[in-house]
Amino acid sequence: MTWAKPTTLSVVVNTCNRAASLDKTIRSLFQQAASNIEIVVVNGPSTDGTEDVLAKYLGQVKILRCADFNLSISRNIGIAAATGDVVAFIDDDAFPEPFWAQRLLDAYNSEEVGAVGSHVFDQTGMDYQATNIICDRYGSAWPKEMHDPSDLYSFPQAFKFSALIGTNSSFRRDLLLATGGFDEEYEYFLDETDVCVRIIDAGYKVVQIDHALVHHKFLPSHMRNARKATVHHYPILKNTLYFALRYASPQVGVDAALQHGENVYQAHLRDAKWFVEHGELPPEKLSALPGVYARARNDALERYQRPPRYLTADLLRTHAAEFLPSNRNSVMAADPLCVVLLCRQYDAVDSGIARFIGVQARSLAALGHTVHVLTLVQSDARIDWEDGVWVHRLTAGWYDDQPATLPFRVHPSQWCYSRAMLDEVRRINVRHKVDVIEAPIWDNEAIAFVCSGEFPVVVSLQTSLGIALESHPEWRDDKAHMEGFVLPALQAENYILSNCDSIRGISRAIVDEISSRNKITMPGENIEICNLALEDRASNAVRAARQSLEVFFLGRLELRKGIDVLLDAIPAVLNRVPHARFNLAGDDKILAPNSTETFRQIFVRKHPDLMDRVTFLGKLSDAEVDAQFRSASLFVAPSRFESFGLIYVEAMMFGVPCIGCNTGGIPEVVSESDCGLLVEPEDAPGLANAISDLLKDAQRRRTLGQAGRRAYDQRFSPAVICSQLIDVYRRATHKHAALAAHLVH
Structure with missing residues (x-):
């Protein structure tokens, strides 16, 4: 029969008690x-929310x-249900x-390739758990x-022999069936290694590539605790001996295989002793280890003389199914x-900035784009998928390589950060091509x-x-800081602009x-207007029943936010609308200019009679902010300047x-959406x-609120903004490519 290159892939995930x-x-x-994959999940005897x-x-x-509770049995079930040309784990x-x-x-x-795997990052994402x-x-x-x-x-x-790590391994399904799949003696450990040696002994290659990468978070399990100390030694000791007896003893003899098992046991003793001494394992784990090893040795000696327990025809019949393509088109x-x-x-x-970039990142990813966010930490570096x-x-880190052609010297805190990010993008680009970078002007x-x-x-x-x-x-008063x-x-x-x-x-x-503050004329052909988006947190929200007219403010209690x-306006409003209430949320620990008091302290001192109708809420969680919006009659934020005005979009x-x-x-947010009123900055009367006029006019508030919600859907939803943003990105990439081609010629 003529060999045909595999075109479909079944990805098997074996799970137990790891719902999240x-x-x-x-x-x-x-x-x-890849568009030609199916996902097969085999749930072990889970007792958490995995079924949900x-x-x-x-x-x-x-x-x-x-x-x-046996990984090899679970993997054989996955093979039986899989119908791809290749089965990956x-x-x-x-x-x-x-x-x-796809990789x-x-x-x-070629026909001689029987299995393929690749490198695996450890839980940090910065170092490898396994390469070749x-x-x-x-x-x-x-x-x-x-x-x-x-x-x-x-x-x-x-x-x-060439071998694979289980969390990034794949095998031709026809060879899995021909060689028996997984030996169910291996409840955990050396299960995929056993498959690799049989694939090789059947005359096929186990190939390892370096660009089909997996990030392994290596969570605690029944085998290891959070400190990566082994807590269940029996499967490792038994399966090490079983494997050595089955595959090494025909070449080196049974005694050599048993001695290897003894050496592994001694290593486990040393490790367990260290973990007990450092408080990472209870002492009883160490004292029980000799008995665990004796049982493991006896079981391995007995079982390697039996026929292996491979994938059965009955299991294949029971779980036979058609190929089920993953729902790629809905996300890609x-x-x-x-x-x-x-x-x-x-x-x-x-x-x-972090908030809108987070929304943007999640929204672009939801539309099927690959998104990397690069940020700075003071602790250990790591890569997460969130x-x-x-x-x-x-x-x-430290970089002292600013180009000599720059007509200025960037402060090291800015240059070293940006250079570290550039190095990381270069690393990403080696693994898969980076199309575009977006960065804020700030910093x-x-x-x-x-x-x-x-x-x-x-x-x-x-x-x-x-x-x-x-x-x-x-x-400006600090000459050294300015210069x-x-x-x-x-x-x-x-220079960046x-x-x-x-x-x-x-x-x-x-x-x-x-343009005005920086005294710069930016190239008009480079400027694109693309607003910010917010994820919808209100579509299923139930409006709270209002017992009073509630005015909500959200922002830092500082001059820039017009607090x-x-x-200054609140006393006049409460005099005209006595049954109104003001709820002021945000950091209220900021001192007022030229004062030893905060704005909150000044107001409380001046207006103790109003404190039954004015509440300073301090910093709120997202859920608490949402609760305030659901009960608010009116949102007020008299900022002296907002580059956009994301808080108004939240209200809308x-x-x-x-x-x-x-x-x-x-x-551009409020007036162009017909969702509210504007006053001049610093005009308290x-x-x-x-505020008073709107509080007295329920119908107008309702009309403005409904217009705001419509404007959110049509102007500021993530799907709308990210569609515009992708066009911005594509034009930038075309412009960059055209400029590069021009410079080459």
């Missing part, structure tokens, strides 16, 4: 670039059960990179070899991009990227240093403001009418009039 992690693994598989997780994927994933605490499945399939490029693996017939492994050993070590009866874009978003403070809970997004938490995050010219760069405009300087007179940081940083901002591929203005106002103006989402100021990007 399993859910992430399944969702990560839906992001695979699987219920979400009925019709999209093949779901089977395994009554035994991944653990329920692992996440593949986007081209994993495994592509490696089956060599095993011997004792079951010993060398998991980080430099080169693919398949050519040198894939021949029948090789004592050392027709022409997906690989997007890198820089966000230095991505994990900061009070960062507006809500469909690859989050790289990196340390900056000059894009400076190293613009200097290198390697990747298309889109710079988004929010508050720039030039704008921030206006509200920080103390910076050492502020002035070079301003030069860097203008003059040399990036595209400028994303989140409002027309922010483009004008930065002084609002507090909940159908709450808004009052803001006629400044910055606020009119005008603000009091606007």
Whole structure:
């Protein structure tokens, strides 16, 4: 029969009691670039919420059960249910990179290839758990070899052979059936190694490639605790001896195989002793180990003389099924991009930039694009897969390589951060092509990227240093700070804006403001207006029954947010609308200018009689903010400047009418959506009039609120904004490519 290259892949996930992690693994598989895969999940005797997780994927994933706490039995069930030409295995605490499945399939490029695997990152995502693996017939492994050993070590009866790690292994299904699948003696450990040696002994290669990558979080299990100390020694000791007796003893003798088992046992004793001494294992684990080894040795000696327990014809008949393509089309874009978003403070809970980048990242990923967010941490670096997004938490290190052609010296804190991010993007680009970078103008995050010219760069405009300087007179008074940081940083901002591929203005106002403050004329052909989006948190929300008229403010209690103006307006409003209430949320620990008191303290001291109708809520959780929006009659935020005005979009989402100021990007959100009123900045009497008038007019509030919700759906929903953003990215990539071609010629 003529050999045909495999074209379909079944991915088998064997799981037990890892509901949360399993859910992430399944969702990560839906992001695979390959269209010809199916997902098979075999649930062991789970007692957590695994069945609830699987219920979400009925019709999209093949779901089977395994009554035994035995990985090889579970894997054989997966093989029986799988109908792909190739069967791949991944653990329920692992996440593949986007081209994993397709690259495994592509490696089956000749009839002699029987199995394919690739490298596996450890739980940090920065180092490898395994690269190229060599095993011997004792079951010993060398998991980080430099080169693919398949050519040198894939021949029948090789004592050392090419082997795969279970969480990133794949096998031709016809060979699995021909060689018996998994030996069910291996309840855990050496199960896939046993398959590899049989594939090789049958005359096929076990190939290892370096670019079908998996991130393995290596969660605690029945075998190991959170400190990675072995807590269940029996399967490892028994299966090591069983494997050595089955495969090594025919070449070296039974005594040598038994001695190897003794050596492994002694290593377990040493490890257990260390973990007990350091408080990582209870002492009884160490004292029980000799008895555990004796049982393991006896069982291995007995069972290796029996016929192996392989995949049965009955199991194949029981679980036979048609190929079930994963629901790729619902999540994969027709022409997906690989997007890198820089966000230095991505994990900061009070960062507006971090917030909108988080929404953008999740929304782009939901549309089928590959998204990497790069951010800075002070602790150990790591890569995580969160809500469909690859989050790289990196340390900056030291770089002293600013180009000599730069007419200024960027402050080391900005240069070293940007250079570290550039190095990480280069690493990503080796694994899969990076199409575009987006970075905020704040903190000059894009400076190293613009200097290198390697990747298309889109710079988004929010508050720039030039704008921030206006509200920080103390910076101007500090000559050393101005000369050492502020002035070079301003030069860097203008250099980035003059040399990036595209400028994303989140409002027309922010483009004008930065042009004025930074004294720069940005290239008009590079400017694209693309607003910000918010995920819908209100579509299923039930509006709270209002016992009173409630006015909600959300923001830091500082001058820039106009809190002084609002507090000046509140007494007049409460005099006209006595049954109204004000709920003020946000950081209220900020001192008022030239004062030893906060705005909150000043108001409480001046107006103790109003404190039954004015509540300072402090910082709120997202759920608490949502509760306030659901009960609010009116949202008020008299900011002196907003580059866009995301807080008004939040109110619109909940159908709450808004009052803001006629400044910055606020009119583009509020006026153009017909969802509220605008007053002039710093006009406390005008603000009091606007609030009072709306509180007295329920019908107008209702009309404005409904218009706001419609505008959210049509203008600021993630699908709408990300569709516009993808067009921005594609134009930037075309422009970058055209410029590169021009420079070559």
